[in-house]
Amino acid sequence: MTLHTRIRTILGVFAIAFAVAFVTPATAQSVNPQQQSVKEDQLLRELNKITGRCTLPNQTACTIEQPVGRDWREFHQVTLRWIAAISIVGVLALLVVFYLTRGMVKIESGRSGRTVTRFNGYERFVHWMTATCFIILALSGLNITFGKALLLPIMSPEAFTAISQWGKYFHNYLSFPFTIGTVMIFLMWIGGNIPNKTDVEWVKRGGGIVGKDHPPAYRFNGGQKMIYWIVVLGGAAVAISGYILMFPFYGTTVSGVQLAQIVHGIVAALFIAAMLGHIYIGTIGMEGAFEAMGSGEVDVNWAKEHHKLWLEEEMGKGSSRAKAQPAE
């Protein structure tokens, strides 16, 4: 139906409603004054909520009934808990099994003793600022979803409230550096993270951690690009939905806030699960990987095995970069 015909239909309905309203009162009132009155069931069937006019400055108070809160309750109490528990505990279990079978991926040719700069000070600062915020945000967020089931039974309600209250403040205020960090990550690493042909090959060969050999990769391999986009897109989703929750009712109704919480909860749970994998590979999963974000200097042999094409690029840039190193 075009907009035009739709408007015409609506006008027609109004005209009929007006005619009915105009003609009937004299007879209807003596029979049943309730005949035309608004009915709860009908309103709920039509809009699934009941809103009217109220004289309060807080216009959200004009909605007197929204049974849809029941669905949100079901999501928050049941669905979200299952999604979060399965994804987070599932990934943890997978990582334990993986570590026990595969162990730490060693630098096959041993350490060369020579290093190459992988991430400079600025990049590491952004990474750790975002990472620190993320960990605190994740823990305080998990506390909101699982705290009363896991923590409340082992402490007094007052102590649990104190923890949750502080958690809430940290969660709200650390969202700002986290968002800034996510934007900076997006900008500073976008260059190396556009998917290309090398990634297809990399994924086919199971990458450097699942597969047995070392498919060539530029500065960021297929897995790291995945992490990059999870951080950028997931970070954007949790930030936007989070700010809707922090500044409620600016352009959203209660339904919008419920939707924002659903997005926030699901994305955050999957985000945490993905980051557990990221933390694993960056620490106990692979020898020589942590240094990239630790000191910023990685062993040349590590780079050769995991980021061959990147190392060639770096070497190709000539000695200028290598010479510049000691000055830093």
Next chain:
Amino acid sequence: MARMKFLCDADRCIECNACVTACKNEHEVPWGINRRRVVTINDGQPGERSVSMACMHCTDAPCAAVCPVNCFFTTADGVVLHSKDLCIGCGYCFYACPFGAPQYPRVGNFGSRGKMDKCTFCAGGPNPENTAANYAQYGTNRLAEGKLPLCAEMCSTKSLLAGDGDIIAKIYKERVAKRGYGSGAWGWKTAYRETIAG
């Protein structure tokens, strides 16, 4: 013990807002918070109805279910109350509440909404004594004094009924039988999973 409920007979409500005023005055509810409000549906059109709405003290209350710090409890009278000492002001009870009952002293920027406030069915807070501290947090405990909620007591047309759910349902049914019509007990299906034939 009685199971306390509210019932608003929308066919009697004249939107005088006496219930709102009575509530605000009795409990000295701060600016910006309305434990009870009157909303007019289809205002100015034939068949408009006004409904006075507050916390309905639901059976299996959604606010209590979603609260991350379990600050809600239901009294022996079926009144849903919460502890402001435990509340962290997260706002979740407002998302889940079918009646928009939870209110926050501040708009909510930076998540500092303050402690949630809502209708107590004039039953005070977790601590039943009418102390000054309790009054400042929750208002008076009229139930402890053997009185019913002031909003319903003050209703000029006796549209708003508060008290034992069975008794107010009986009163409403008698009214409907006598006058021959009734638009039903607004919110009862959502709050108590039951209806009164209108």
